[in-house]
Amino acid sequence: MWEVNVLEKTIYIRMRHRVIVHQDILVKFQDIAQVIADEEIYQKIIAIPIHKITKQDNNIIIIDVMKVIKLINTLYPDADIQIIGPTQTIIEVVSKKRGVSIPLFILIWLLLFFGAAMAIMNFHEDVSMKAVHQHIYTIITGTYNPHPLIFQIPYSIGLGLGMVLFFNHIFKKRINEEPSPLEVEMFNYQQNLDHYVIMNENKESMLKIDDH
Amino acid sequence: MTISILIVMFIGLAGGLAVGTGYVAFLTVLGVIPRLTQLSKTMKMIHWYEWAVVMGALTGVLVSLEDVILFLKSYFLIPIGLATGIFYGMVAAALTEVLNVLPILAKRVGVDGKITILLMALVLGKILGSLFHWIYFVKL
Numbered sequence: 001m002w003e004v005n006v007l008e009k010t011i012y013i014r015m016r017h018r019v020i021v022h023q024d025i026l027v028k029f030q031d032i033a034q035v036i037a038d039e040e041i042y043q044k045i046i047a048i049p050i051h052k053i054t055k056q057d058n059n060i061i062i063i064d065v066m067k068v069i070k071l072i073n074t075l076y077p078d079a080d081i082q083i084i085g086p087t088q089t090i091i092e093v094v095s096k097k098r099g100v101s102i103p104l105f106i107l108i109w110l111l112l113f114f115g116a117a118m119a120i121m122n123f124h125e126d127v128s129m130k131a132v133h134q135h136i137y138t139i140i141t142g143t144y145n146p147h148p149l150i151f152q153i154p155y156s157i158g159l160g161l162g163m164v165l166f167f168n169h170i171f172k173k174r175i176n177e178e179p180s181p182l183e184v185e186m187f188n189y190q191q192n193l194d195h196y197v198i199m200n201e202n203k204e205s206m207l208k209i210d211d212h
Numbered sequence: 213m214t215i216s217i218l219i220v221m222f223i224g225l226a227g228g229l230a231v232g233t234g235y236v237a238f239l240t241v242l243g244v245i246p247r248l249t250q251l252s253k254t255m256k257m258i259h260w261y262e263w264a265v266v267m268g269a270l271t272g273v274l275v276s277l278e279d280v281i282l283f284l285k286s287y288f289l290i291p292i293g294l295a296t297g298i299f300y301g302m303v304a305a306a307l308t309e310v311l312n313v314l315p316i317l318a319k320r321v322g323v324d325g326k327i328t329i330l331l332m333a334l335v336l337g338k339i340l341g342s343l344f345h346w347i348y349f350v351k352l
Contacts, residue, residue, distance in 0.1 A: 121342075135275075141289075155293040158298040165248075
């Protein structure tokens with residue numbers, strides 16, 4: 001084994017951004033990072049146990065790359081470790097395939113449905129939409145109609161069509177390949193959450209020094 | 213007399229400027245026009261779209277402040293109604309998105325995959341709420 005210590009060995013590590021695991025699993029190094037190294041070293045370090053998930057753990061665990069380097073260093077003190085990309089991995093523990101509860105889903109659906117309906121009615125009243133529609137009817141035809149449905153029904157359908165167009169969904173079917181603003185927004189939200197947990201769950205990233 | 217007319221003209225100009233810039237700023241924040249160009253792949257025509265908004269706003273000013281009457285058939289109202297509806301729908305959708313309602317809701321309930329169905333609730337709610345309002349509610 002003496003030549004192992006003499007040779008200059010480079011280990012490239014790229015931590016995965018987010019790993020989803022189940023309860024009671026031993027997280028190994030290969031689960032949380034991509035590694036490039038000599039075959040012999042590679043086989044050895046990918047099997048390093050990093051963390052055993054227990055009931056006591058929260059559902060989010062942050063593994064900092066410093067911890068990983070420490071573990072590799074005990075095995076290969078001379079190794080040159082190069083870190084590429086993120087410096088920590090978020091391990092998300094999911095308990096036994098949490099299914100979507102259908103009644104709750106239906107409740108939310110109805111909530112959104114009636115909320116949207118109520119909101120659009122309030123909006124119409126708020127901005128005197130009725131008077132504007134009657135006025136438009138008069139402008140075009142020259143006659144007064146208290147209920148210009150010929151204008152209002154296309155308007156109502158267009159309202160929904162505009163929302164669908166904006167979110168790039170014709171009910172499941174896409175107009176083009178680009179992600180919809182909603183998907184981008186979901187992604188941004190997840191990124192912000194990840195950033196928050198990285199900073200707050202990781203005890204090493206924030207340090208309070210008390211000098212008294 | 214001349215002074216007061218000049219002052220009134222100045223105030224009118226100032227008011228118009230404030231409303232106009234506010235309107236454009238609002239549209240810009242919501243990103244409705246970029247979204248339309250992105251969908252239709254007509255980025256090069258964006259200046260024409262800007263002018264469309266400006267001309268539309270000025271037409272709106274004209275017909276709401278003066279008594280313009282065109283004496284056309286009422287069928288002309290169908291495309292206009294559809295166009296205004298789509299525009300409002302896009303603005304409403306953009307507002308929902310700016311306020312981050314759906315991502316948070318989907319995350320809380322754990323229905324990340326079924327977000328389209330939640331979106332359908334909003335869309336159908338808007339359409340049916342609007343139809344209900346015009347066909348039934350205003351006649352009460």
